Amino acid sequence: MRIGVLTGGGDCPGLNAVIRAVVRKGIKDYGYEFVGFRDGWRGPLEGDTMPLDRAAVRGILPRGGTILGSSRTNPIKIEGGVERIKDNLAGANIDALVAIGGEDTLGVARQLTDAGLPVVGVPKTIDNDLSATDYTFGxxxxxxxxxxxxxxxxxxxxxxxxxxxxxxxxxxxxxxxxxxxxxxxxxxxxxxxxxxxxxxxxxxxxxxxxxxxxxxxxxxxxxxxxxxxxxxxxxxxxxxxxxxxxxxxxxxxxxxxxxxxxxxxxxxxxxxxxGGTPSAFDRVLATRLGVSAIEAVHDKDYGKMVALQGTEVRRVDLSAATDELKTVPAERYQEAEVFFG
Amino acid sequence: MRIGVLTGGGDCPGLNAVIRAVVRKGIKDYGYEFVGFRDGWRGPLEGDTMPLDRAAVRGILPRGGTILGSSRTNPIKIEGGVERIKDNLAGANIDALVAIGGEDTLGVARQLTDAGLPVVGVPKTIDNDLSATDYTFGxxxxxxxxxxxxxxxxxxxxxxxxxxxxxxxxxxxxxxxxxxxxxxxxxxxxxxxxxxxxxxxxxxxxxxxxxxxxxxxxxxxxxxxxxxxxxxxxxxxxxxxxxxxxxxxxxxxxxxxxxxxxxxxxxxxxxxxxGGTPSAFDRVLATRLGVSAIEAVHDKDYGKMVALQGTEVRRVDLSAATDELKTVPAERYQEAEVFFG
Amino acid sequence: MRIGVLTGGGDCPGLNAVIRAVVRKGIKDYGYEFVGFRDGWRGPLEGDTMPLDRAAVRGILPRGGTILGSSRTNPIKIEGGVERIKDNLAGANIDALVAIGGEDTLGVARQLTDAGLPVVGVPKTIDNDLSATDYTFGxxxxxxxxxxxxxxxxxxxxxxxxxxxxxxxxxxxxxxxxxxxxxxxxxxxxxxxxxxxxxxxxxxxxxxxxxxxxxxxxxxxxxxxxxxxxxxxxxxxxxxxxxxxxxxxxxxxxxxxxxxxxxxxxxxxxxxxxGGTPSAFDRVLATRLGVSAIEAVHDKDYGKMVALQGTEVRRVDLSAATDELKTVPAERYQEAEVFFG
Amino acid sequence: MRIGVLTGGGDCPGLNAVIRAVVRKGIKDYGYEFVGFRDGWRGPLEGDTMPLDRAAVRGILPRGGTILGSSRTNPIKIEGGVERIKDNLAGANIDALVAIGGEDTLGVARQLTDAGLPVVGVPKTIDNDLSATDYTFGxxxxxxxxxxxxxxxxxxxxxxxxxxxxxxxxxxxxxxxxxxxxxxxxxxxxxxxxxxxxxxxxxxxxxxxxxxxxxxxxxxxxxxxxxxxxxxxxxxxxxxxxxxxxxxxxxxxxxxxxxxxxxxxxxxxxxxxxGGTPSAFDRVLATRLGVSAIEAVHDKDYGKMVALQGTEVRRVDLSAATDELKTVPAERYQEAEVFFG
Structure with missing residues (x-):
């Protein structure tokens, strides 16, 4: 199998850790090949790819940023965008796509899934405001x-x-x-x-x-x-x-x-x-999410996002993550107010 | 109400954050008074106390160590130890005890609860090997x-x-x-x-x-x-x-x-x-556990330990934490093995 | 002898390290007593003092800020300011003053010296723009x-x-x-x-x-x-x-x-x-300057500032530090330009 | 001109910063070419080289270790070692050598200079025990x-x-x-x-x-x-x-x-x-030493070591650095003793 990988949205410590985990897990356990798409959805939209083998991910675990580049390009808002992505994925013999990103990136992932594309999402936002996961890395x-x-x-x-x-x-x-x-x-x-x-x-x-x-x-x-x-x-x-x-x-x-x-x-x-090097917590979380995303791909369980729940990494529907923002509940704010003044 | 506080076992970043949270929450919301017992169970055993008011906990949130001192003294193993603790708590007009510590300290807390003393436990170990809580601070x-x-x-x-x-x-x-x-x-x-x-x-x-x-x-x-x-x-x-x-x-x-x-x-x-200053994660966890411990005291819900489960702090029986060590499960180790070699 | 100590101007990591070194050195080697003046020159101007013994300086070496407080009060610009300082120092039986600060604070120190007061200066500025010293702490x-x-x-x-x-x-x-x-x-x-x-x-x-x-x-x-x-x-x-x-x-x-x-x-x-904890370099520099300031006091070598020159701490005239700003020389900028673009 | 570069002895944060500065300065100001020798003196001894152009030094400034590798190989102690180095340098058309290392590496550099080879030394030791320089990076x-x-x-x-x-x-x-x-x-x-x-x-x-x-x-x-x-x-x-x-x-x-x-x-x-990323002080020092080493090469001022003296980088004879260890003088220890106990 050939798997495409992309990172979308704002910079976030841990992106490279996910990419590395995805590639290492896929090669070691399933013999997958990987292709990197550059700059978020711009990559599949324009067919802009880069090699993504074991050498490409060496040493990137502790590094901030993303070796794949990122952008806020939204193919849904572009006339014929979804079709171009379909064509480019087919042209590059891509069997599945791992999309790492926040609300916008995963929203696109969800719509592409609805359009029949095999996508697994990995949640990312330093703001921690994605539903269905206890925390996001970064x-x-x-x-x-x-x-x-x-x-x-x-x-x-x-x-x-x-x-x-x-x-x-x-x-x-x-x-x-x-x-x-x-x-x-x-x-x-x-x-x-x-x-x-x-x-x-x-x-x-x-x-x-x-x-x-x-x-x-x-x-x-x-x-x-x-x-x-x-x-x-x-x-x-x-x-x-x-x-x-x-x-x-x-x-x-x-x-x-x-x-x-x-x-x-x-x-x-x-x-x-x-920016910069992720904390240990974020590196472990990002790594576990990456491993789990490949397991979802292996199970052909598309349209899913991997998520942290307690100490477990589980799969949830992409819609569960993107339907609603996760905001601070009143009782958490009250807990903090004890220390005001 | 007068509440006693003690910290037992090995040093662990976040102990002071718990102490501060306990004291600030208790004073602000319930008007409690606090007494610090020095050096773990040695304090109540020997009636060795120190003042613990708002001034005493100022500035300690980011500091490692414990202003109360610690020790590995185990009153259960001392002839008449439990009785001496009962007498000393009564003599100091202590209505409840917050015991912050690991397996040993909480094991004593559990036995004192069985002996009729009003104790609430807060889990602490850098090793993360206490059951019934997702993580321990430190x-x-x-x-x-x-x-x-x-x-x-x-x-x-x-x-x-x-x-x-x-x-x-x-x-x-x-x-x-x-x-x-x-x-x-x-x-x-x-x-x-x-x-x-x-x-x-x-x-x-x-x-x-x-x-x-x-x-x-x-x-x-x-x-x-x-x-x-x-x-x-x-x-x-x-x-x-x-x-x-x-x-x-x-x-x-x-x-x-x-x-x-x-x-x-x-x-x-x-x-x-x-040693040293706790990470942000540990400071937040320690603070939330301290707040929750006082709520347990306020509810007279003794014999309990406060614990992190997912993103929530909940109460569990002291026995749930001390019956069994929480070790690394096989699947977590296999997940790590992907990256060996 | 009784020595007054003050810190003036903007916050700077290492101020507390100087204060500690001054007090520890003075007590240990010469049996001096110390008095802290609060908030820079406002302290001696208004006679606002605080105790400054060995207990007061315990644990402050790694802490940012200054336990003495600081301000930008300039007694020279206040009608009768110099006289009031003289009176207050005499009233508090102060034999010498250690003034820790930047251009402004040391400029005042220099004018007070000219007015006959026994002052030793310690240079401080995070901007590193004081002459006569290779580096300033912070x-x-x-x-x-x-x-x-x-x-x-x-x-x-x-x-x-x-x-x-x-x-x-x-x-x-x-x-x-x-x-x-x-x-x-x-x-x-x-x-x-x-x-x-x-x-x-x-x-x-x-x-x-x-x-x-x-x-x-x-x-x-x-x-x-x-x-x-x-x-x-x-x-x-x-x-x-x-x-x-x-x-x-x-x-x-x-x-x-x-x-x-x-x-x-x-x-x-x-x-x-x-703000915050000083680097090791700044702690060592601040400590050495503090020790040296007390040696200057002991030698009654007033009107001097202690300064780093190479690896040595030496004394220079307060005027040498305050006459002219130390700016970046052209050749240092050219050295950096090698890496532009 | 073609310049060889090597790093010898123990790991030391800042080695990569020197290598980068040497290469960037040499290319930008003088159009030099560079060749990396692997693993200290083993490189020239065995003719083991690697390319060292601008791309090779990109992004290495903040990284610990040395991209050239290091070893403790001493060609002086190897029968015919000096001759083999001469032959290998000639064979690779090397016009000058920049040797970055501590006492041992610079001692070899000095002996090769005596044998007629064009070498400039850059001092390196985390122990700070090299003479003729105020500090060494690391x-x-x-x-x-x-x-x-x-x-x-x-x-x-x-x-x-x-x-x-x-x-x-x-x-x-x-x-x-x-x-x-x-x-x-x-x-x-x-x-x-x-x-x-x-x-x-x-x-x-x-x-x-x-x-x-x-x-x-x-x-x-x-x-x-x-x-x-x-x-x-x-x-x-x-x-x-x-x-x-x-x-x-x-x-x-x-x-x-x-x-x-x-x-x-x-x-x-x-x-x-x-190991690991160098402090800002060490990065600046390493960078300045690298720039200065290339200036020495440009001046064909061989047999020299670049050194920090006060805030200036100067050239000294290699012998000045290697004749004698720089140990802690008695007065510096006495200064520290003020705080004992």
Whole structure:
């Protein structure tokens, strides 16, 4: 059998670990051949391939990024895209496809499955917001990076009697903010799932300033205040002419400063969270998912995604992963609130 | 209510995070008072206490070790030990006890529960070998430390065409070896659950030497060869007069060297694995367990241990955790074997 | 003798290591007593002190920040400030003062020396821009943090065929940019000492995109283009009514994107660079400077700053450190340019 | 011109950074061609080469180890070795040789220079014991690794009221022990340059046990007690038939335990200190040395070694580096002793 492999969407530590596991498992146990498609769905769409043998995956386990490249190309939105993929897969004698990606990539995988193509999905997102899996690889690494950064910021906050606002990734779900904020002892954590009351935030900041410690606020990039409390649009336009949203971290710093009369500074961790060597947890998870994906291929169990449930890796329908975003439930946020202020 | 807290057994990153969570949750939501008992069961046995208020737990979340101290004192094995603990708890007006520890500490907790004392257990072991919980805090940190060390050793092995044997913790269970070996791309992983065949190990080493990469063997301290294959006793006696077991890592290095004629070196990671700041995963887990332990106390649900199951923290009987060791199942080892050689 | 100690200016890893070394050395070898002044020059100005004995400095060696607090208070600019300090030092029976800080703090120390006060200075700045010392502590830590961040960004840049611009600290001197850019293999490094030509930057970016690697630009916050090449002012005003300078990193990303037609993203490392545990280099340097400062006090050699020269710690006049900023010399920049593009 | 490059001796973080800098500088500024010799002096001795162009050095800056491989082969000790090297260099049209290594490698370089060969040396040793250079790359990385390990061990020592002995590298010079011990707050540091008095060591341990902190001893592998104080030979023979020296760390632990009656444990950091990604300091130093070596080649200034002096890279005679070991001077040890006990 010849298996195609692709990685789509944003960078995520562990992608290379999956690719290596897929290739090593497939060669060793089933004698499969592998073909890499470059840059996500652009690869099968344009027939852009690269060799993917044991030598190609040597030494990549600890490396961030993806040797296959990635993109956000969506073949569904391209006229005749699905047909071109079918033709290119047939032309390259591909018997099955392993698609590693997040909501968008797996959504395409699901539609291709519906169109009759043999696809197995591997879930990936540093945001941890995919349903049907307990965790996605990349998330643990991102949380570790954010936690280390917040650890560092504590001493500066204390030494200068300053509030520090740390903006972390999470456009639609607050998992990184929740976990890194809890791990690093943030005084307030703000997540997209729950519009915040700026008065409560300020009250926590002020009560914290009464100790000799200084407040740290961890805010997900997608968090926002209750209706009408703060203006987020800056009026400026970016290079593409879109109205720029004021970064929530920077806006919060301004707001806290003007309301408390104390210095506040913001730090936006940005892309540092999504690159570089994966944590041990993510390497093990990525490796196990890769092994399991090949077992699904071997069983011709297509239209499935491999997923972590407890300590087991299981198969679920691709639809289970892509129907609904996994957001932070209220009780997890309440658990974190114990440590606010 | 007045709650006593103690930590027993070996050092483990996350102990302080549990203590802080217990104290912060208890004060904030229920107005409890806390008393720290020093050095595990020695504290209640001798009535040795320390204050444990909000100030005492400030800043300890990211710190390794335990502000309460620890020991391996076992009151069950001491004549009248249980009675003395009862008397000391009564004398200090303690209404409930939170005991944080591994198999031994929780075993005592269970027996004290049987004797009528109100105890809630929090599971702790870097070895991850406690049943009824998916993971114990400290384990993720230990695996990260071991993985980083093995990452470093790869380049030395390659540059010098040498085999490197890395001995990690795990006397009865091979979890640290399995996860760090898988995460760091070890060529062979040896665990206590499965006596190894030295001939197979040597075969993997030799096949690896044929590439330009060099073999890395990760071995749990409790791993051992099949009956009669290697001599492990050195004949020497240690300071306490016990016959010293040759460290398995060092013995393997000698054996590999003499059988392959290639250089082999061993590194014993030792106590470095169990100290210092916990990983983000362990801090979140430890914090959630601490919160949950106080909820169990509040519900007067004694004789229970809080445990991680999937993404949820639940309560289980202390007996469920202490009846049986959680060892590496055969299918997890087979999954790792894909990458041997 | 009773010695006062203060820390002024921005946070810097190693401050606590100096404080500890000063106190331990003074107590052990000379039986000195110590008094901590809080928040830089505000402490002696307002007579705000804290105890500083051996217990107070226990465990602080590896911690970022400063247990004494810091501020940018400048007593020279306050009517009667110098007199009040004199009075407060006399009132507290202070025989000598150890002032740990950067250009501003040491500038005050120098003027107080001229006014007859017994002061010894210890140089501190993560920017490494103080003259008369080879390095200042904090710099090595900042460079390590920036280097690790850039290491992580490499994989994202590659996987997404994107340019990444990393803005690091350095308002007047480009040392952090030079060293972290050189250490992490940046394709262009931009520093305040040398106005850049945006056309050259774009040419490097484009030539890099021709390989399968992607360009990383490291830019010091104080770097700026040649006269008339890019608009840096945004027109907005900040919370204090100052016209906001567009962050150079973000502006460069926009410029690179519009000129090359390829995606470019910026990351501003910010305060993460100046907090947290110091590197080993900085701990050793800070400790040696602290020991040496006490020896200067013991010799009553006031008006001096302790400085690293080669592998030796020596004393220099405070004026030598504060007369002129130490900027990146042309030949060091040329050395880095070998690796551009 | 065609330049040969080789790396000899033990693994050391930064070797690849030198190789990359040599190749990039030589190609960019002078249009040189490069040839890699494999495994130290074995390469030129046996004419074993590999291509070394710009593609070969891509991405290796942050990687530990050496892409050229290394060995301890000494051609001087081989009958006709020098002549064979001359012939092989001539046969491969090599105009100059850049030899990267420690005392042994540079000693050979010096003798080949005396025999008329055009060699430039680059100093390398994690032990930092080469004369004529302030620091060698690899040392800073090793010290950081050891310091992080000791940081971790502190909490275990405290929680268990145990003495911990950490054995670090340094057979003939105590630089790693001195710097990591000072950086991590060791209570005693033992180095080869100064035979220790076991009674003093025990006194420090006992005085430390009186605080709530626990003693950490950092000992260089080459440290030894004063004449007749402790037995170091074990009587055992290793795989090569040499009488095995008891590891000093383990022996000290036994001695401390039996003399104080308190638990003591040893940790041997071993090869972990010499592998993996170099620190930023080492990457910058290695890169600058590589650039400077090519400038020496360009100037046909053979028989020289490039060296760090203060913040400058300069050329010195190879003899200056190899005539004498750079050991820890008495005053540096006294500076560290301030913090003992």
């Amino acid at each position: 998330f643990d690494t991102a949380v570790n990076i954010a936690t280390e950064a917040i650890d560092r910021l504590h001493t500066t906050a204390e030494s200068h009697h300053r509030a520090l606002i740390v903006e972390v990734m999470g456009r639609h779900a607050g998992w990184i903010a929740l976990h890194s904020g809890m791990a690093a002892g943030a005084n307030v954590i703000l997540i997209p799932e729950r519009p915040f009351d700026i008065n409560e935030v300020v009250a926590h900041v002020e009560s914290r300033f009464e100790t000799r410690y200084a407040p740290i606020i961890v805010v997900a990039e997608g968090a926002h205040p209750k209706e009408g409390q703060m203006e987020l649009q800056t009026g400026e336009k970016d290079a593409f002419g879109h109205v720029r949203l004021g970064g929530i971290g920077q806006r919060l710093a301004e707001e806290v400063e003007s309301r408390t009369g104390k210095e506040a500074r913001s730090v936006v961790l940005g892309h540092v969270q999504r | 384990f993720d940190t230990a695996v990260n430390i071991a993985t980083e060390a093995i990452d470093r050793l790869h380049t030395t092995a390659e540059s010098h065409h040498r085999a490197l044997i890395v001995e990690v913790m795990g006397r009865h269970a091979g979890w640290i070896a399995l996860h760090s070996g898988m995460a760091a791309g070890a060529n062979v992983i040896l665990i206590p659950e499965r006596p190894f065949d030295i001939n197979e190990v040597v075969a993997h080493v030799e096949s690896r030497f044929e590439t330009r990469y060099a073999p890395i063997i990760v071995v749990a301290e409790g791993a051992h060869p099949k009956e009669g294959q290697m001599e492990l006793q050195t004949g020497e006696k240690d300071a306490f007069g016990h016959v010293r077991l040759g460290g398995i890592g060092q013995r393997l290095a000698e054996e590999v060297e003499s059988r392959t004629g290639k250089e082999a070196r061993s590194v014993v990671l030792g106590h470095v694995q169990r | 710099f090595d830590t900042a460079v390590n943090i920036a280097t690790e961040a850039i290491d992580r960004l490499h994989t994202t840049a590659e996987s997404h065929h994107r340019a990444l611009i990393v803005e690091v600290m350095g308002r007047h001197a480009g040392w952090i940019a030079l060293h972290s850019g050189m250490a992490a293999g940046a394709n262009v490094i931009l520093i305040p000492e040398r106005p850049f030509d945006i056309n050259e930057v774009v040419a490097h970016v484009e030539s890099r995109f021709e390989t399968r690697y992607a360009p990383i630009i490291v830019v010091a916050e104080g770097a700026h283009p040649k006269e008339g090449q890019m608009e840096l002012q945004t027109g907005e005003k900040d919370a204090f009514g100052h016209v906001r300078l567009g962050g150079i990193g973000q502006r460069l990303a926009e410029e690179v994107e519009s000129r090359t037609g390829k995606e470019a993203r910026s990351v501003v490392l910010g305060h993460v660079q100046r | 040392f800073d990385t090793a010290v950081n690794i050891a310091t992080e390990a000791i940081d971790r061990l502190h909490t275990t020592a405290e929680s268990h009221h145990r003495a911990l002995i950490v054995e670090v590298m340094g057979r003939h010079a105590g630089w790693i022990a001195l710097h990591s011990g000072m950086a991590a707050g060791a209570n005693v540091i033992l180095i080869p340059e100064r035979p220790f008095d076991i009674n003093e060591v025990v006194a420090h341990v006992e005085s430390r046990f009186e605080t709530r902190y626990a003693p950490i001893i950092v000992v260089a592998e080459g440290a030894h007690p004063k004449e007749g104080q402790m037995e170091l030979q074990t009587g055992e023979k290793d795989a090569f038939g040499h009488v095995r020296l008891g590891g000093i760390g383990q022996r000290l632990a036994e001695e401390v335990e039996s003399r104080t009656g308190k638990e003591a444990r040893s940790v041997v950091l071993g090869h972990v200190q010499r």
